[in-house]
Amino acid sequence: MGERSMRSRRAREREAQPVRRDTTILEWPEAGLVLMKGPADPPSRVRVESGRVVEIDGRPEGDFDSIDRFIARHAIDPGVAEEAMALPPLELARRLFHPDVAAAEVRRLFGGLTPARLVEVVAELDVLEMMLALRKMRLRNRVANQAHVTNLRDHPALLAADAAEAAARGFAEVETTVGVAGLAPLNAVAVLVGSQAGRPGVLTQCAVEEGVNLRLAMKGLVSYAETLSVYGDEESFRDGDDTPWSKAFLASAYASRGVKVRFTSGSGSEVLLGHAHGHSMLYLEARCILLVKGAGSQGIQNGAISCIALPLSLPGGIRGVLAENLLAASVGLEVASGNDAMASHSDIRKTAKLMLQMLPGTDFVTSGFSVMPREDNLFGGGNFDANDLDAWTAVQRDLGVDGGITPVGEDEVRRVRQRAVAAVQAVWTEMGFPPIGDEEAEAAVDARDSRDLPPRARAADAAAARRFLDSPATILDLAGALGRTGFVREAEALVALTRQRAAGDYLQPSGILVEDGSDLVAESAVNEPHLYRGPGTGCRVEGRRRRELEEVPFAQDPRTLGRPAEAPDIFVEGGTARPGRETEVVVALGPAFGRRLGSTLGGLSHREVVLAVLEGIRGERVPARVVRVRDTADCAFIGHEGARLSGSGVAIGIQSRGTAVIHRKDLAPLDNLELLSHAPNLTLDSYRILGRNAACYARGMPTEPVPVRIDNMARLKFIVQSTLLHRVEVEAATPGAPALEVVLRAAGAPEAGAGPLGEDR
Amino acid sequence: MKYPLYREARPRIALPSGRPIEDFSLANLQAGRLGPEDLGIHERTLDEQSRIAEEAGFPALARNLARAAELTRLPDAKILEVYEALRRQGEGGAALEALARELERAYGASLTAAFVREAAAAGAKS
Numbered sequence: 001m002g003e004r005s006m007r008s009r010r011a012r013e014r015e016a017q018p019v020r021r022d023t024t025i026l027e028w029p030e031a032g033l034v035l036m037k038g039p040a041d042p043p044s045r046v047r048v049e050s051g052r053v054v055e056i057d058g059r060p061e062g063d064f065d066s067i068d069r070f071i072a073r074h075a076i077d078p079g080v081a082e083e084a085m086a087l088p089p090l091e092l093a094r095r096l097f098h099p100d101v102a103a104a105e106v107r108r109l110f111g112g113l114t115p116a117r118l119v120e121v122v123a124e125l126d127v128l129e130m131m132l133a134l135r136k137m138r139l140r141n142r143v144a145n146q147a148h149v150t151n152l153r154d155h156p157a158l159l160a161a162d163a164a165e166a167a168a169r170g171f172a173e174v175e176t177t178v179g180v181a182g183l184a185p186l187n188a189v190a191v192l193v194g195s196q197a198g199r200p201g202v203l204t205q206c207a208v209e210e211g212v213n214l215r216l217a218m219k220g221l222v223s224y225a226e227t228l229s230v231y232g233d234e235e236s237f238r239d240g241d242d243t244p245w246s247k248a249f250l251a252s253a254y255a256s257r258g259v260k261v262r263f264t265s266g267s268g269s270e271v272l273l274g275h276a277h278g279h280s281m282l283y284l285e286a287r288c289i290l291l292v293k294g295a296g297s298q299g300i301q302n303g304a305i306s307c308i309a310l311p312l313s314l315p316g317g318i319r320g321v322l323a324e325n326l327l328a329a330s331v332g333l334e335v336a337s338g339n340d341a342m343a344s345h346s347d348i349r350k351t352a353k354l355m356l357q358m359l360p361g362t363d364f365v366t367s368g369f370s371v372m373p374r375e376d377n378l379f380g381g382g383n384f385d386a387n388d389l390d391a392w393t394a395v396q397r398d399l400g401v402d403g404g405i406t407p408v409g410e411d412e413v414r415r416v417r418q419r420a421v422a423a424v425q426a427v428w429t430e431m432g433f434p435p436i437g438d439e440e441a442e443a444a445v446d447a448r449d450s451r452d453l454p455p456r457a458r459a460a461d462a463a464a465a466r467r468f469l470d471s472p473a474t475i476l477d478l479a480g481a482l483g484r485t486g487f488v489r490e491a492e493a494l495v496a497l498t499r500q501r502a503a504g505d506y507l508q509p510s511g512i513l514v515e516d517g518s519d520l521v522a523e524s525a526v527n528e529p530h531l532y533r534g535p536g537t538g539c540r541v542e543g544r545r546r547r548e549l550e551e552v553p554f555a556q557d558p559r560t561l562g563r564p565a566e567a568p569d570i571f572v573e574g575g576t577a578r579p580g581r582e583t584e585v586v587v588a589l590g591p592a593f594g595r596r597l598g599s600t601l602g603g604l605s606h607r608e609v610v611l612a613v614l615e616g617i618r619g620e621r622v623p624a625r626v627v628r629v630r631d632t633a634d635c636a637f638i639g640h641e642g643a644r645l646s647g648s649g650v651a652i653g654i655q656s657r658g659t660a661v662i663h664r665k666d667l668a669p670l671d672n673l674e675l676l677s678h679a680p681n682l683t684l685d686s687y688r689i690l691g692r693n694a695a696c697y698a699r700g701m702p703t704e705p706v707p708v709r710i711d712n713m714a715r716l717k718f719i720v721q722s723t724l725l726h727r728v729e730v731e732a733a734t735p736g737a738p739a740l741e742v743v744l745r746a747a748g749a750p751e752a753g754a755g756p757l758g759e760d761r
Numbered sequence: 762m763k764y765p766l767y768r769e770a771r772p773r774i775a776l777p778s779g780r781p782i783e784d785f786s787l788a789n790l791q792a793g794r795l796g797p798e799d800l801g802i803h804e805r806t807l808d809e810q811s812r813i814a815e816e817a818g819f820p821a822l823a824r825n826l827a828r829a830a831e832l833t834r835l836p837d838a839k840i841l842e843v844y845e846a847l848r849r850q851g852e853g854g855a856a857l858e859a860l861a862r863e864l865e866r867a868y869g870a871s872l873t874a875a876f877v878r879e880a881a882a883a884g885a886k887s
Contacts, residue, residue: 069883074821104818211841218837220800245880246847248825252873253840255829258802296825332819474797476790483791495787502782503767503774504802504810507826509819522765526817 018345025313032276035267035311035320036123040278044117046085048078057116065234067287070244071115074294075331080112089117093124096330097133099534106137107332115232115286118330122282122323127356130319130326135360136532137329139299139525140510141539143361144172145404146336148368149191150378154183154461155453156428157421157436157444158372160194164420165413166371167198169389170406172512173224175368177207177378182462184208185469186433188221189478190424193490197420200493201513201520203260203506207379210250212469217259220475220498223506224260226301226336226367230291231265232284235275248295258501260511262299262336263292267324268307281311285324289331298509299334301367303357306380308343312353322356329362334510334525340368340381350383358395358403361539363510365404376449396549402541409553417445423487430481431468434460496520562721563728568598570607574741577627580647584623585694587613588642588739590655591630591732597725600658601718602680604687610744612684613652616691622648622698624691626744629653630737633729636670639663641739648698652690657725658682662694673697674705679722680714764813766806773809777801777833804833824872831870839868847877850884857881 014020027034047055053072054061064072084092087109095101095109113121125133147166151158159176166174176191178184188206195202203223206216216222228247231237237244251261265288267281276284285302292300303321304311311317325337337357344350357365366384369392374382384392393407421444425436434457443453475498483491496519500506505522506513513520532538541549571594580586587610594606610626617624627645629638639653639661649665650673658679661672674693676682689706696703763769767782774782778798789795811826832840846860858881861874 066883073879074824077820107818210844214841214844215837218801241848243847243850243880243884245850245876245883246844249828249844249847249873249876252825252828252832253844255807255826256802256832256835256840293821296821296823296828298819298822472797474800476795476797476800479787479790483787488787491790492787495785495790498800499782499785500767501800502776502785502802502806503765503771504806505765505767507807507810508764508814508817509822516768521768524765525819526762526764526813 018347019349021345022309022349023313027314029280030278032271032279032281033314034280035314035316036119036280036282036323038276038278038280038283041119041280041283042116044085044089044114044120046076046081046112046114046117048081051078053078053081057114066237066244067232067234067291070248070294071287071290074248074296075290076114077111080108082112084109084112085114085117089120090124092117092121096121096137096326097125097129099132099136099532099537103137103530103532106330110330111332115283115290118286118289118327119280119282122326125323127319127322130322131356131360134322134326134329134357134362135538137326138360138362138530138532139329139332139334140363140512140523141528141530142512142523143402143404143539144364144512145170145366146173146175146364146368147171148340148370148377148379148381149174149176149372150179151372151376151450152179152378153450153453153456154179154187154458155440155444155450155456156186156190156424156461157440158447158450158453159187159190160197160420160424161417161444161447162372163191163194163202163204164198164416167195167202168408168413168416169371170404171202171369171371172404173203173205173364175205175207175226175379179378180458180462181208181212183458183465184212185216185221185465186461188216189427192221192475192494193424193427193478193482194420196493196497197423197487197490198416199515200496201515203513214253214257215469217254217257219473220501222259223497223501224262225254226262226264228261228263228297229265229269230263230288231270231273231275232287233270233275233277233279236270236273239273244291244295251295251297255507258504258507260506261297262301262334263295263297264301264305265289265292266302266305266307266338267320268304268310272307272310282320282323286327289324289328289333292328293331293333297333298507298511299336299363300328301336301338301364302328303338303367305338305367306341308338308341312343312349318353318356321353325357325362332509334363336364336367337362339366339383340379342380342383354384359399359401361402369405373449390552390554393549393552397552400541400546402539402545402549406548407552414445421445423482423490426485426487427478427481430485431473431477433464433468492518558720558724562724564598567596568594568606570594570598570745571626571628571742572745573628574743577645577739577741579645580625582623582647583698584625584647585617585691585698586642586646586651587617587624587626588629588638588645588651588653589626589742590633590635590638590729591628591734592729593628593654593656595628596728596732597656600656600679600682601722601725602658602682604658604682604684606656607744607747608684609654609658609687612687613654613691616688616693617695620692620695620699622695626742627739628742629739630734633726633733635659635661636663636672639672640665640667640669643667645739646698650694650698652694655679655726656729657722660687660690662690662697664697676706676708678708678711678714680718681709681711762813762816766809774806775803777803779803802833804830807833828872828876831868831873834868834870843873843877847880850880854881854885857884
């Protein structure tokens with residue numbers, strides 16, 4: 001009992017919130033559970049002798065571990081090291097941040113820094129400064145994004161459809177992997193063909209064991225590899241049965257086959273493997289970053305990646321992960337900045353994390369946006385998935401920021417999915433793979449996830465995959481198959497992609513392919529560098545891209561929204577309204593009520609609203625009279641004008657959107673007896689009670705106010721419609737025009753068009 | 762600097778078979794005039810990309826691409842063999858030294874050979 005039973009209901013409700021399902025811990029620096037400043041992190045220091053780096057961060061050459069040795073030899077520029085290390089961390093941080101110091105100059109200087117110094121430098125920056133620095137240091141002008149395309153059943157038709165959708169949505173790279181290892185060749189083919197059916201030039205990869213991956217690369221089935229993981233300590237490397245040299249060799253091997261390479265690292269991996277030894281996550285990551293640079297990789301995916309929940313459990317976790325991205329960019333690496341694995345149960349936290357990469361813009365904002373629902377994500381990814389696509393594009397539009405995803409309408413999405421499925425169906429038949437039936441194909445186009453597809457014999461697929469891998473067949477055979485079956489566009493795309501492989505332009509830092517007429521061309525840090533020097537410079541969202549990002553397919557045209565096609569005109573208008581003498585209630589309507597507009601924000605028809613109000617008034621045996629106020633659209637003034645005409649001095653004012661007031665002529669116009677301002681929440685009963693209450697006021701009898709419920713979402717839901725309806729009301733008003741007596745036309749009588757006494761202004 | 766090569770210096774790009782890149786077309790493919798030997802990237806193109814990377818301020822990438830140029834001469838199986846040997850670098854320098862000599866003599870891959878020797882030396886010290 002005790003403390004638990006003492007907790008309030010609010011406390012218990014807070015405990016049930018998503019963020020409380022995340023594990024949150026305090027720092028434990030000795031165990032490596034700390035983002036920066038681990039107790040074993042060395043002070044930064046470098047010594048260069050006759051053009052060689054002979055000491056790194058207090059460790060002389062004789063004591064180098066293999067990572068030190070590799071970094072000393074390949075990553076730290078001995079010609080710059082002494083100059084750069086002579087600058088204090090704060091000064092380096094200032095240059096990293098300041099837009100007046102060019103990115104190229106920062107890269108030159110940072111080429112001479114040791115891992116410990118890199119950490120000391122970013123530790124001087126807060127997140128906002130890091131974001132601005134990251135914006136400046138991003139390599140490629142265009143912000144891009146990477147997609148995950150996988151499914152639990154390794155279904156080729158669904159892989160192709162999802163890859164095509166990713167391509168149509170603007171993803172520059174599509175990454176797949178396997179549920180069953182033996183299927184890698186067919187998964188790679190499905191994603192390759194599907195992506196090119198969506199948009200030519202998308203780079204694809206299949207994350208599998210390096211030996212198989214290299215064979216896929218050699219057949220031309222994948223155009224980039226991201227499987228090269230590195231660690232900031234030797235033991236973790238040994239656990240993975242690799243060394244810095246073996247990884248660097250792989251990078252060259254992939255390049256020799258025309259394949260772009262990006263390494264993978266990230267905070268938390270070493271401590272997870274039990275090898276932190278009192279080092280901070282960021283210090284170990286800084287060693288990774290220099291190792292990756294030294295290996296000659298053009299880029300890195302970092303930002304904790306699959307370990308993201310570990311740094312996020314600690315203080316400063318999100319900041320530390322941003323610091324990783326920034327350090328990688330600062331030394332000249334393309335950055336695919338995480339946001340792929342599940343980071344938190346809380347959408348607020350996930351979004352807060354995302355903003356640090358999305359606002360500055362990185363080379364790839366996510367290392368894998370799950371284009372399909374996360375239930376099919378074999379990477380354990382899906383931090384953002386199919387259901388988040390619209391929110392992502394809404395945020396891009398809200399902020400005027402390019403997060404690398406192009407808004408696309410569902411018709412277009414369906415069209416490319418159909419095309420991709422038909423293309424892989426043809427390839428499967430031509431290549432002699434187990435055929436994809438029409439039922440499977442149709443299901444793949446509109447599937448939510450792989451459970452919507454009929455079962456498929458994976459053993460037969462795996463056998464075909466093996467035969468294909470062992471055969472001499474290559475991407476050329478796939479292009480041939482597409483060409484023979486009428487998929488000429490896709491065949492041309494595979495040919496164009498393979499020509500780009502021969503050109504090797506996308507091997508340069510942050511290389512991607514974009515369409516160039518009917519062909520492809522590379523964009524990278526070499527021909528399209530991001531050159532940010534403060535306001536007015538760098539990549540800005542404008543022109544065609546701005547329109548693309550603004551015109552999301554779910555945007556509606558306010559010129560037509562919520563306005564009836566035809567004026568309802570439900571009243572017969574009479575002469576100028578005169579002041580009454582008896583005990584009555586005047587119902588004063590807004591200028592457009594029942595004339596140009598026919599229903600309230602809550603969707604109640606104006607006719608029924610008036611009938612309900614009259615019923616309420618007459619139920620108290622008080623006579624009622626309806627007038628149209630013409631010179632104002634304001635609810636208070638409509639009510640007050642009605643009150644001045646009312647024999648009892650009491651009137652009800654109703655605007656077209658449904659906002660209603662009970663007014664009395666001795667009150668100031670902006671005062672009232674009762675105000676029903678939440679128009680969307682009102683029911684016909686509310687209007688009936690409003691009528692009854694007005695009658696009671698007129699007879700001087702006590703009343704209970706109209707019950708109103710709180711709906712905090714009402715304003716959010718209806719503010720646009722409210723604005724648009726009110727605009728019509730304001731347009732319908734004629735300053736100085738006197739109120740008119742009006743009578744409801746008989747129900748069923750033609751409501752459109754002017755009646756005998758009608759006037760249409 | 763001429764880059765992208767594909768747009769700025771296309772006549773200089775050869776397919777791995779040595780034929781001009783212009784030959785790589787769907788029409789030629791359908792006529793049976795393209796084969797696996799046309800697939801990939803030519804050594805000279807990688808050297809060119811290496812120079813471009815150097816000039817653009819990415820020296821480590823330049824060195825990687827220069828090694829990659831050499832590796833175009835290695836058959837796929839030999840690539841995998843070198844990778845496996847490097848993973849086991851701690852097990853003894855002799856095997857790696859033999860491999861380095863083979864890389865030099867059989868493939869003229871002196872940069873890669875030096876890289877393998879460096880790995881062997883690091884393995885011996887760790």
